[in-house]
Amino acid sequence: MSNTVIPLQRRKFAQTTRQDGWWIQPLAIFLGLSAFIVYANWAAFQGEHYHWGPYLSPFYSPELFGDSPHSMFGARPSWLPAWVSPALLILWAPAGFRLTCYYYRGAYYKSFWGDPPACAVGELRNGYRGENKLPLIMQNLHRYFLYLALIFLLVLAYDAWKGMWFKDAVTGEVSFGVGIGTLVLITNVCLLGGYTLGCHSLRHLVGGRLDEMSNSPVCQKAYSCVSCFNARHMLFAWLSLVWVAFSDVYIRLCSMGVLSDWRLF
């Protein structure tokens, strides 16, 4: 790069000549993400009321060890400290996926770090490392969280399927049915699908890495599919975030007896 000294004035924190409400969006994102983080942490530490009937809260899925019928490897092993809920065993993966997601990165750098507070608005700090150095250079591992997220998507699809098989409390007979909870879980997997399948790393993996995609029609098709979701990545990021929390709330309230799940058929 040309080693020229560019004589420029540095603007002060929040200094701008913008006349619009530039602070509204970052503030809304700050509040939205904070509310989610607080709720998700609270729910993850509860360790109870995370399943009801055939439904399993997405915060607790896959349930590796636990006392619900959804548990994959049986009851909790005795060596597992009591405070470690089944959610805490798995939530790091979807949390890492969202934390390293390109959309969320751009959003929380602004809302939580003020780097910058909004476009064309002065910053708080002088120094800046960006994603060029540790620790944020680690964001480049997003693709590994994507691989895990794709597995989680299959698990959640299976949960939605399981949410269609109701066990009769008296006879123990299992029959097909659809309750509001089933629809909640189906919507959850669809929205998460929209989010995960629009991932930038996936877009790169399925075709973006090639310069001549025309040589591989499958890649080309997959690339245009992912690009379609990718163009709505922010939308799906928010919808899926809200819905995953809502699914947990719904199942929790059913399990606590506050709500009764309405069986459509």
Next chain:
Amino acid sequence: MATATFRIWRGNKEGGKFQDYTTEVSEGMVVLDAVLRIQAEKANDLAVRWNCKAGKCGSCSAEINGIPKLMCMTRLSELSLDLPVIIEPMQSFPSIKDLVTDVSWNFEVKKKIKKFSPRKADASDGTWRMAQNDVNRVQEFRKCIECFLCQNVCHVLRDHHLHNEFIGPRFFVYSANLEMNPLDTQDRLEQLKDTQGIGYCNITKCCTKVCPESITITDNAIIPLKERVADEFYDPLKKLIRLFRKKK
């Protein structure tokens, strides 16, 4: 005829101040019209750079009410004329005079990017064949008019002044255009990582928001380049695979 007040920054690299000018405005006017009217009627020495008045030469970049925009493409009807309209030069480049800045740094940066190097010609007449689908992808990047509004808004240049370590969104678009070109054989990834500072971009998408050509700078140029850089330098699994392949 209605009037409106324009608060225009007057000065040079030593400093300056805002000055208010009131002038007549009429339907269909753009900010550049108002500035040129002020220049003609009230401030003959007002420096403003413009050329095409059609959003195609990229000369009239400025900040209007704090938002980087082309003066010739900003209609007065988009703005509230109840308050003075603030017009100032781009903040990421040194001032020359009034609304004119010295953007020559950009031209120096461009020279350092590895040039297009096509593969051997596909046909005996020295021509190449490209599929339309492959061309479509890079076509978007070719719309750039080099207005440098994206460079101006990017906080890495604007607030952190990392001009010596970071080439800015305009040149990521330029590099993406070359890197994704099906004919090109050059590898620019190491340069992008080491000397051109792609890691400094924290994907805030401000560049995309201000681009008058609606180029999806962050999503279609920068992030795909970041992914390619990650493939090459930050993916341990890929590194391992490459190691095995080499050994074979």
